[in-house]
């Protein structure tokens with residue numbers, strides 16, 4: 001029975017049924033609204049989680065020296081099994097894949113990260129490769145980036161990148177744990193510990209963000225490394241790839257969870273920080 005039929009039925013009852021008619025019309029109207037909402041939601045089944053990149057805080061907050069976060073790694077793992085970032089007090093580099101998250105401290109050593117450790121900045125997702133290919137070296141960092149540019153679906157999407165392989169050389173860095181008051185990141189990376197790893201097998205994990213994501217994350221490629229024997233790793237500065245397997249996971253969804261503590265709320269996080277970012281992260 002549609003709206004006209006209902007109204008016709010009511011009219012046949014007589015004018016004294018006006019109140020009942022209004023109630024029925026209202027009920028019917030709400031039912032139609034609910035059906036519209038349901039149809040709209042069917043485009044994305046509500047029980048299917050969105051395949052999204054999930055991030056705690058912003059890169060500009062890290063540049064500004066906001067190194068304490070509210071989020072634990074236990075909480076972070078609910079949003080991804082793969083990612084990169086850092087730990088509270090800027091205590092080293094973080095890299096994660098296959099559901100396990102690792103800390104590379106400033107002495108170059110690798111540690112499994114307990115679930116109750118916190119992060120001030122991390123980017124994760126549940127990695128599901130959409131592109132897979134074999135890479136034959138020799139290939140340096142720029143060469144790899146060129147190959148990756150041609151492997152992602154579009155420079156305007158968010159891409160997670162995983163490269164498992166053998167490397168003639170990987171130069172990484174880590175950052176030392178800080179004490180308050182925290183200095184800005186560029187002050188710390190001026191004297192960052194760097195590690196030259198030769199003839200290693202391991203995994204590169206990271207992301208490519210579009211230029212328009214500036215301020216939220218690092219525009220372009222940002223990769224961290226971990227050796228298969230868990231002896232070394234860090235934020236990648238240079239490399240020479242020998243032979244590897246590439247996996248790319250593109251997504252159009254990017255979820256950011258901002259801190260709500262006093263240091264974040266009071267910080268000045270705008271402005272052009274490209275130069276600062278290049279010094280600290282490239």
Ligand code: ZN
Nearest residue numbers: 222223224235
């Ligand atoms: Zn990094």
